[in-house]
Amino acid sequence: MKGPIGIFDSGYGGLTVFKSIAARLPGYSYLYFGDNGRAPYGDRSFETVYLYTWECVQWMFAQGCPLVILACNTASAKALRSIQQNELQTYYPENRVLGVIRPTAETIGNFTQTGSVGVLGTRGTVRSASYPIEIAKFFPDVAVSQQSCPLWVPLIENNEHESAGADYFVKKYLDELLDGRPEIDTLLLACTHYPLLIPKIDQYLPAGIRLVSQGAIVASSLEDYLLRHPEIASRIDCSMQQQFFTTGDAPSFEEHASAFFGQAIHAIAVNGFKK
Incomplete structure (x- = not known):
């Protein structure tokens, strides 16, 4: 049985990535799941982010998703590797979970002329040092400076x-x-919420600095992944349905989602996820 591509985030930010993916790959069905009832993830421990993320990924697998994208930098930094190396191999060997950090790290060096990149992210993403580590694998000569922006997501x-x-x-x-x-x-916006601040950032950004958000990068990477992995692509439903779920309040999710996704959506609340 075929199922939708799953897109997960701790809240709303992943909708900016979903928007880019759906624009580039409109022929697939998608299921978006926001863990709004337990957001934000940014300041939570590695253990908590891992447990919450894995719980949500399993729920998405149960809905038929053969592939889940962690459209959340914090979850990608704190949970993805453990899920890929441990849980998938043991419990879901035919399914796949991908993140947003690696595809970004694979391309970010192509944007800089000086070999110096700034990363703006949550405390959790910055503390994980995932971006400096991953970027060094592909662009060892690129210098990476990080800055946590703890009040941007609440704003x-x-x-x-x-x-x-x-x-x-x-x-x-x-x-x-x-x-x-x-x-x-x-400058890399290493949080999927941050594109909503681009108009403000542009006001204070010095001339000559390029601002990079992740949506288009992740969408391009996913397209390439599906071309290289027809065994996964063949399991994805192509009826072009879009479903939205949240562990929070559905009307509140719907109200906020349009700012991130660019259009009105209908959300369904999912219960049973304990804090």
Whole structure:
């Protein structure tokens, strides 16, 4: 039996990745699952993020998803490797789980002319050092500087990202990253929420610095993956359905989702996920 491609995030941010994937690969069916009832993941421990992520991935497998994309940098940093190396091999050897960090690391070096990249992310992603580690595998000569932006996700999820109050924290984190680092010419938004702040970021970004978000990169990587793995592609439903689920409140999810996904959606609440 064929099933949809699963796209997972701790909340709404993964919808920006889903939007890019659906635009590039419109012929597939998709199931989006946001763990809003337990979000945010950014400051949670490795153990907690792993347990929450694996629980959600198993639920998505139970809905028939043969392939799940962790469209969440924190989950990709703290849970993906363990799931791939341990749980999948033991319990779901025919299914696959992919993340957003590796495809980004494989391409980010192509954007920089100076060989210096800045990474903006949650505390969890920054502390994991996943980006410096992964980028070094593909671009060992690229220098990576990181900056955690702990207030950006709360601003976005409380619909304050367009307010005047958001300017202070956008400028603050950009200044902290770029101060004393004039060589940086590329900034990576290493959180799928952050594209909603691009208009604000652009106001304070010095000329000559390129801003990179992950949606198009992940979508291109997924297209390539499915071409290289026809055994997975053949198990994906092509009726072009889109389903949305959340562990939080469905009406609240629907209200916020349109800002991330670009259109109104209908969500279904899923119960039984304990904090």
